[in-house]
Amino acid sequence: MGEGVPVLDLRQLDRGRDRLVEAAGAAYRKYGFCGFLNHGIPDSVIEEAYDVFRRFFSLPVASKLRYRSASGGQRGYTPFGIEQAKDQVIPDLKEFWHVGREIPGDNPWPGILEPNLWPGEIPEFRDKALELYERLDDLGNRILQIIASSLGLDPEWFRPHVRLGNSILRAIHYPPIADRETPAVRAAQHEDINLITLLIGSDEEGLQILSREGNWVPVTSIPGTIVVNIGDMMKRLTNHVLPSTPHRVVNPPGARSDRPRYSIPFFMHPNPDFLIRTLPGCISEDNPDRYPDSVTANDFLEQRLREIKLL
Ligand code: OGA
Numbered sequence: 455m456g457e458g459v460p461v462l463d464l465r466q467l468d469r470g471r472d473r474l475v476e477a478a479g480a481a482y483r484k485y486g487f488c489g490f491l492n493h494g495i496p497d498s499v500i501e502e503a504y505d506v507f508r509r510f511f512s513l514p515v516a517s518k519l520r521y522r523s524a525s526g527g528q529r530g531y532t533p534f535g536i537e538q539a540k541d542q543v544i545p546d547l548k549e550f551w552h553v554g555r556e557i558p559g560d561n562p563w564p565g566i567l568e569p570n571l572w573p574g575e576i577p578e579f580r581d582k583a584l585e586l587y588e589r590l591d592d593l594g595n596r597i598l599q600i601i602a603s604s605l606g607l608d609p610e611w612f613r614p615h616v617r618l619g620n621s622i623l624r625a626i627h628y629p630p631i632a633d634r635e636t637p638a639v640r641a642a643q644h645e646d647i648n649l650i651t652l653l654i655g656s657d658e659e660g661l662q663i664l665s666r667e668g669n670w671v672p673v674t675s676i677p678g679t680i681v682v683n684i685g686d687m688m689k690r691l692t693n694h695v696l697p698s699t700p701h702r703v704v705n706p707p708g709a710r711s712d713r714p715r716y717s718i719p720f721f722m723h724p725n726p727d728f729l730i731r732t733l734p735g736c737i738s739e740d741n742p743d744r745y746p747d748s749v750t751a752n753d754f755l756e757q758r759l760r761e762i763k764l765l
């Protein structure tokens with residue numbers, strides 16, 4: 455982990471919860487990022503998911519393109535050269551695959567919580583991807599309990615609001631850099647859209663966060679750490695008490711640019727009809743309500759997807 459961003463031990467939830475809540479709350483207020491060890495997701499679940507994702511990305515482009523969805527790339531495959539960070543002029547150097555929530559029984563938002571796509575070439579893909587999705591969804595709920603407590607809310611405050619959230623598991627492949635002179639980067643500076651993001655660290659460097667002092671600070675992952683950061687929906691809900699810190703993935707220097715990079719962020723979203731309305735406890739004389747108008751999670755998301763050229 456880079457200087458600064460703390461790494462906390464989730465086993466403290468059983469013994470020392472108050473201290474954990476305090477430390478996580480302080481990390482989020484200061485950095486918008488915090489690492490967690492002993493998160494309970496077995497290495498094998500992560501490794502097996504990485505394995506099926508790598509196999510997918512190594513398929514011929516023509517095969518991958520069969521899994522492109524129309525719905526703003528929210529399911530299936532998005533090819534190289536499409537996504538462009540907000541306010542940037544050139545696309546990022548990445549391709550990715552999105553897994554969405556599987557809805558058992560009635561789907562109240564069939565037009566939003568769309569069915570997943572699965573690549574027929576890799577029979578194990580579905581099970582491995584969904585296993586990781588469910589583990590991350592559970593872990594995300596535990597982190598939200600910690601965040602709720604640190605905001606003085608009931609620990610279960612978020613749970614009903616994310617139960618049918620449009621949360622997305624994104625498997626990313628950043629290929630070797632073909633043109634070392636390119637002005638494009640793997641992922642240009644951006645803030646995440648959603649409530650929180652759980653990032654299963656890559657073993658390749660490159661992720662950096664923008665400190666309050668304006669310096670780019672590397673986030674290198676200690677093996678076994680999951681980094682969880684605040685997204686723009688949480689920043690808005692908390693009236694900027696919890697900041698969503700800009701971050702980016704830079705191209706590796708020299709010979710390392712021949713190496714690909716894989717990473718798996720999980721973007722945790724509220725239910726599509728959740729109203730993002732400033733939490734009263736986050737409004738004060740020094741910090742008056744910055745968002746007197748509320749917005750639904752889905753309207754917020756669609757506007758941002760247009761800005762990053764996915765819609
Ligand atoms: C993202 C992101 C970081 C990474 O996809 O929003 O910040 O390490 N990814 O790939």
Ligand code: NI
Pocket residue numbers: 644645646701
């Ligand atoms: Ni991001």
